[in-house]
Amino acid sequence: MAKAGLPVSPLAPARFPDLPVIAGVEYASGAAGVKYQGRKDVTLIRIAAGSSVAGAFTRSSTRAACVLDNQAKLARGGDAPDGAAIIVNSGNANAFTGARGQESVDAVTAAVARASGVPAERVFSSSTGVIGEPLPHERIVAIIGDLVQDLDEGGVADAARAIMTTDTFPKGASATVAGDGGAISIVGIAKGSGMIAPDMATMLVYAFTDARIEAGLLQTALSSGLDTTFNAITVDSDTSTSDALILAATGRSSAAPITALDSAEGAAFVEALHGVMRELAQLVVRDGEGATKFVEIAVTGATSDAEAHKVAMAIANSPLVKTAIAGEDANWGRIVAAVGKSGAEADRDRLTIRFGDMVLAEHGWRSPGYDEAAASAYMKNQDLRISVDLGLGTGARTVWTCDLTHGYIDINADYRS
Numbered sequence: 001m002a003k004a005g006l007p008v009s010p011l012a013p014a015r016f017p018d019l020p021v022i023a024g025v026e027y028a029s030g031a032a033g034v035k036y037q038g039r040k041d042v043t044l045i046r047i048a049a050g051s052s053v054a055g056a057f058t059r060s061s062t063r064a065a066c067v068l069d070n071q072a073k074l075a076r077g078g079d080a081p082d083g084a085a086i087i088v089n090s091g092n093a094n095a096f097t098g099a100r101g102q103e104s105v106d107a108v109t110a111a112v113a114r115a116s117g118v119p120a121e122r123v124f125s126s127s128t129g130v131i132g133e134p135l136p137h138e139r140i141v142a143i144i145g146d147l148v149q150d151l152d153e154g155g156v157a158d159a160a161r162a163i164m165t166t167d168t169f170p171k172g173a174s175a176t177v178a179g180d181g182g183a184i185s186i187v188g189i190a191k192g193s194g195m196i197a198p199d200m201a202t203m204l205v206y207a208f209t210d211a212r213i214e215a216g217l218l219q220t221a222l223s224s225g226l227d228t229t230f231n232a233i234t235v236d237s238d239t240s241t242s243d244a245l246i247l248a249a250t251g252r253s254s255a256a257p258i259t260a261l262d263s264a265e266g267a268a269f270v271e272a273l274h275g276v277m278r279e280l281a282q283l284v285v286r287d288g289e290g291a292t293k294f295v296e297i298a299v300t301g302a303t304s305d306a307e308a309h310k311v312a313m314a315i316a317n318s319p320l321v322k323t324a325i326a327g328e329d330a331n332w333g334r335i336v337a338a339v340g341k342s343g344a345e346a347d348r349d350r351l352t353i354r355f356g357d358m359v360l361a362e363h364g365w366r367s368p369g370y371d372e373a374a375a376s377a378y379m380k381n382q383d384l385r386i387s388v389d390l391g392l393g394t395g396a397r398t399v400w401t402c403d404l405t406h407g408y409i410d411i412n413a414d415y416r417s
Contacts, residue, residue, distance in 0.1 A: 007168065008168045008169055009168045009169065009286060009288075009291055010291075010292055011286035011291055011292070011293075011402075012168065012287065013283070016157050016160065016169075016170050016172055017172050017173065017174065019156050019157070019172050019173075019174045019187045020174055020185045020187060021153045021154060022153075022185055022186075022187050022208040022209065022252075023048075023153070023210050023250060023252035023253075024047060024048030024051060024250030024252045025045065025047055025048070025153065025208045025250060026046045026151035026152055026153050026155070027043065027044070027045050027151065027152060027155030027158065027159040028043070028044045028147040028148070028149075028150035028151045028152065029044075029147075029150075029155065029158040029159050029161070030042050030044075030143045030147050030150070030162075032139040032140045032143050034089050034091040034092050034129070034135070034139055034140065035090075035091025035129060035130070036090070036091050039162075041089060041090045041091050041162055042087070042088065042143060042162060043086075043088045043158075043159040044085065044087050044088075044112065044116075044144065044147040044151065045086040045087075045088075045159065045206060046083065046084075046085045046118065046148075046151055047080065047084040047085065047086075047248045047250060048250050048252070049080070049081060049082050050081060050083075050250070050251055051080045051083065051084055051249060051250045052079055052213065052214055052215035052248070052249045052251070053074065053078040053079075053084055053122075053215060053218075053246065053247070053248045053249075054074070054078050054215060054221075054222045054223075054246075054247045055070060055071075055074050055078075055124075055219075055222075055245060055246045055247065056223065056226055056230075056244070057243070057244050057245070058242065058243040062095065062096060063242065064093055064095035064096075064101065064127060064242040065097070065101030065104065066094060066101075066105050066125045066127050066244075067242060067244055068102075069102070069105045069124075069125065070124045070125070070246070073121055073124065076121070077215060078215025078216070078218065079214075079215050080122050080248070082117075082118065082119050082122065083116075083117070083118045083119075083122065084122040084124065084248060085112050085116055085122065085123045085124070086123075086124045086126070086206060086246060087112050087123065087124075087125045088125070088126040088128070088162070088163050089126075089127050089128070089129075089135070089140055090128050090129055090162065090163055090164060090165050090191070091128075091130070091165070092127055092129040092130055092135045092136070093127050093128055093129045093130060093131045093242045094134075094135040094137075094242075095131045095132070096132045097132065097133070097134050100134050101134075103137075104134070104135040105125055107137045107138075108125055108140050108144075109123040109125050110123075111140075111144045112144055115144050115145050115147075115148045116148050124244075124246055126163075126242065126244050126246075127242060128242055128243075156187065159189060160172050160189040160190075160191075163189070163191040163204055165191065165193065166193045166289055167191050167193045168193070168287055170189070170191075171189060171190040171191065171280055171283040171284065172187070172188065172189045172190075173187075173188050173279035173280050173283070174186060174187045174188070174276065175272040175273070175275050177268045177269055178268065179211070179253060179255025179256065179258070179265050179268075179269070180255055180256040180265050181254055181255050181256050182253055182254030182255040183253065183254075183255065184209060184211045184255050184269060184272075185209065185253070186207065186208070186272055186273055186276050187207065187209070187276075188205060188206065188207035188277070189205070189206055189207075189280075190203055190204065190205040190206075190280040190281075190283065190284060191204045192204065192205075192284035192287070193284070193288060203230070203243050203284050204243060204245075205230070205245040205246070205277075205280055206246050207245070207247045207277070208247070208248050208249075208250070209247070209248075209273070210249070210250050211249045211251070211258055211269055212249070212251040212253060212255065212256070213249050213257065213258040213269070214257075217258065217260075217261060217266075218247060218249050220261060221261055221266075221269065221270045221273055222247050222273070224261075224270065224274075225270070225277050225278075227309075228274070228397075228398075229274060229277035229278045229280075229281045230245065230280075232281065232312075232398065232399040233282070233284060233285050233400050233401065234399065234401050235284075235285060235289065235401065236289070236317075236404075247273075281400070282400055285401060286402070288401075288402035289407065289408045290404070290405040290406065290407025290408035290409070290410070291402035291403060291407075292326065292382070292402075292405055293381075293382060293383075293384055293402055293403040294383050294400070294402055295385075295400065295401050296383075296385045296398060296399075296400055297312045297315050297386045297387075297388070297398065297399050297400070297401065298385065298387045298388070298396070298397075298398045299311045299312040299315075299387075299388045299389075299390065299397055299398070300387070300388070300389045300395075301352075301389040301390040301391045301392055301393060301394075301395070302344060302345075302390050302392060302393055302396065302397075303344075303345050303390075303392050303393040305395045305396060305397055306395070307345060307390075307395050308344075308390075308396050308397035309397040310344040311338075311339055311342045311344045311346070311397075312397050312398070313342075313399060314338045314339065314341055314342035314343075314344075315335055315339070315342075315386065316399050318337075318338040319404055320334045320337070320338075321335060321338055322401070322402070322404035323404050325379065325384065325403040325404075326403035326405045330355060330360070330372065330379050332353050332355070332360040332361055332375075335386065335388065336351070336353070336361065339390075344390075345392060346390055347390070347391065348364045349364035350390060350391030350392060351364070351388070351389070351391065352387075352388070352389040352391065353386075353387070353388055354386070354387040355375055355378050355379070355384070355385070355386060355387075356378050356381075356384070356385055358370075358371070358374060360375060
């Protein structure tokens, strides 16, 4: 974890999951002392020759040098005939560091290329942590040789821990799907706790599969799931400068190649991939800084999915809604206000609001069956569902958020110390 004594989120899973080995992917983690002392803070991932790579990145106009470098490399294509590598450090974002930022990226990726044999144009990098401070890249370069020696197919759990900043638990998810002639496995790890809001990506995520699939199809499979996974979460409405999602397919499965995403095997793969993406996205919300409640917000009856998204995110990002949830206050009036400010088309008299299975408001007024005591009791649950039907059309979107507590203020007021 980022700070000594930072308590594990009450919404955390009981343990890190047992993730299957993805043939052709190796991990190593080490301590470079970029910022943190007494913990691993650098992860190296090597991906076998013949793989394909896809990605999605923050659209922040102040994105970090590593993001720009990754985007430029993937713009030249996602094939990795001689393999690929990913190097990640926590503790320093290498963002808003001028020309020095790219110099650091070049130094680190070149060192990985020399030590691993992977071409420099297939070495991707990520940095996460404090913005505006030069990255002491020489500390990372100094341990790359050791990391290469330590590469291991079973090192995924340590990799998930080494990329954490204010995270209170490591995040991992997996799925296995039946392919034509064999099983296809998918594994993903993520970090994220604060500065989480849509504008893909919203955190650092690394996912791997042994599927045999070319880079263009892999990118399409990835991109088609963003709006309903990583772009459907928010902790605090802030988009990071540094976030990235990189997906690699090693082609080591015995299953036949996926050549069409609308085939039975292709559709099954896409569904499984999006399931892993969704689980990782929700784990990030469950580790939201200071979070005590996990909240699903489902909006239906909008004039379009995009309009439903506007309403859902207006509710999810409302400080008034989030603090009411933290205080276990069934203040559905704040939901009404958030719908009204969203900018989406809405009609007061067609609106229906539910907490769990309870109808709280309908037909422009409080529901005749509204029970304040029951609503207040429901708000004591750790997992909550707020439903809004606009009554206007068939557009729908579900997003996930958390409450806003004093813990969020404590963590962020003291972030750089």
